[in-house]
Amino acid sequence: MFQILFISFVACLLTWVYWRWLRVRSYWAERGVPHLPPNPILGSLTFLQKQNAGVWMRRMYERFKTPYIGIWLFWRPALIVNSPELARLVLVKDSANFRNRFVSGGAADPIGKLNLFTIKDPEWTNIRRRLTTPFTAAKLRILQDFIRSKAMELAQRIKVEQKSRIHLKKLFADYSTDVIGTSAFGVACDATLTGRSHLRTVTEQFTQFSVLRGIGWCSMFFFPETVDFFRFKFFPKTSTDYFKRVYRAAVAQREAQSHDVESKDLLDVLLKIKKESEEQNLGYSEDFIVAQAAIFLSGGYDTSGSLLAFMTYELAYYPEIQDKLYEYLLEAKERNGSDVFTSDQLADMTYLNYVIKEGLRKYSPMSWLDRVAADDYKVDDKLTIKAGTPVYVNGVGMAYDPDYFPDPDKFDPDRFTPENEQNIKPYTYMPFGEGPRICIGMRFGLMTVRFAMVAIYLNYKVVPVPDMPHPVDVTVEKRGMFYTPGEVLSVEFVPRA
Structure with a gap:
């Protein structure tokens, strides 16, 4: 009797699962949305651990030249937006309905859950407003002498190691x-x-992505419900423990100084938030404060380092662009009387910024932007998505669309001259995102990259080395979510006469 009941239960369960699967599989077909048939387990995520998400997004864009594509995150329906008009609606016009990212940390990982990148509204709005202070243009000018000195050290490091193969990503991450x-x-x-x-x-x-950590990151970005069950961490525990010690030591040193000085950097702002939390009983824990420091460090160092590595590698294969950049910087140096430029001067260097903009087009670190619909949302006259549906704005797909950027694999800074840039369709170029969640560290990141570029290209010419792939063949990191080099890239640094 028990065996009969058990067999009946299993049969009913399998029947229900199969019926549920048929409903899942037909979800986008019933709504007339272009899609590829989902895998019974992974849905559309069969690329995980085999291909970078940004590379996959680009391939999906090329396969479906349609305003949107239906996908499945395992069995959860989600939408990829390929249209600049829809991107504007999601990121700006109707951003109130798309305030949150889909990515999330777990309750057991406060550093991963409470940082500015993953935290949800209304906490996000509050902390974002508080963290803007150190990223204003006026505050960043205070840092320019220090950043310039580090860029000069970068040129010195290259001089010492130029006869060996330099690991570009590691060099720039240092x-x-x-x-x-x-x-x-x-x-x-x-x-x-x-x-x-x-x-x-x-x-x-x-950024050390073992198989297990790669799976953990995939869960946070595409299946957050599993994060708590498997206790995945946004950052490795060893590094967060170490970072807490570094943070506490820095806090102790800063608190021993005068409390009346104006906030100058991120640490000052975090200390102010911590003090206000204690005075007003706001409930901001140490983990909450450390989470903001950790995400800024993690996101800032990796994105700037990767962009510099990719651009340096590209310029080795485009000597005419590199020579033009050198001549431009040399003329600026002669007009200035030295190579000691201010951050404002660098921001006004047109050709330098054309090169950086083109680097960001091809190698935007966050090549797609995730959001989740708070309420049911009418995409167009044919489609309404349900509340809770993840939406991915396919920035990398549009950035490589030849209709928007002809010959997109070519590294061409002239796309961003005034006469050409005015023809770029809005919301096809979004390296820092758009709308309320635009990257808070954009100015800081650009300043960091500009100083490094000037120090390198006034002093060195870069040329390809044997056995290295052409830029279009470079492997992108497969286990991470951001668009970073997945292999060692090297060039030869030749000193300028």
Whole structure:
């Protein structure tokens, strides 16, 4: 009798699962949305651990030249937006309905759950407003002398190591870690010259993607419900523990100083938030405060380091662009009387910024933008998505669309001359996002990259080395979510006469 009941139960369960699967599989077909048939387990996510999400987004865009595509995150329906008009609606006009990212950390991981990148509204709005202070143009000018000195150290490091194959991503990550570590938190760092520092140990662990950590990140971005069950962490536990110690030491040192000075950097702002939380009983824990520091360090060092690596590699294969950049910088140096430029001067260097803009078009670190609908949303006259539906704005797909950017695989800074830039369709170029959730560290990141570019290209010419892939064949990191090099990239640095 028990066996009969058990068999009946299993049969009913399998029947229900099969019926449920048929409903899932037909979801987008019933709504007339272009899609590929889903995998019974992974849905549309069969690329995970085999291909970078940004590369997959680009391939999906090329396969479906339609305003949107239906996909499945396992069995959950989601939408990819390929249209600049729809991108504007999601990111700006109707952003009130798309305030939150879909990505999320778990309750057991406060550092991963409570940072500015993953935190949900209304907490996000409050913390975003509080964190804007150190990223104003006026505040960033205070940091320019320090960042310039680190860029000069970068040129010195290259001089010492130029006869060996330099790992570009590591070189620039050493530099960007120093810049962020000291300018944001007052932590003394010397990785730019030596390749080693306490804080660099932390950032190296941030981007070490084992199979397990890769699965954890995939869960946070595409299936957050599993994060708590498997206790996945946004950052490795060893690195967050170490970072907490570094943070506490920096806090103790800062608190021993005068409390009446104006906030200058991110650490000052975080200390102010911590003090107000204690005075007003706002409930901001130490983990909450550390989470903001951790995400700024993690996001800032990796994005700037990757962009510099990709651009340096590209310029080695485009000597005519590199020579034009050198001549431009040399003329600026002669007009200035030295190579000691201010951040405002760098921001006004047109050709330098054309090169950086083109680097950001091809290698935007966050090549797609995730949001989740708070309420049912009418996409167009044919489609309404349900509340809770994840939406992915396919920035990388549009950035490589030849209708918007002819010959998109070519590295061409002239796309951004005034006469050409005015023809770029709005919301096809969004390296820092758009709308309320535009990258808070945009100015800081650009300043970091500009100083490094000037220090390098006034002093060195870069040329390809044997056995390295052409830029279009470079592997992108498969286990991470951001668009970063997935292999060692090297060039030869030849000193300028």
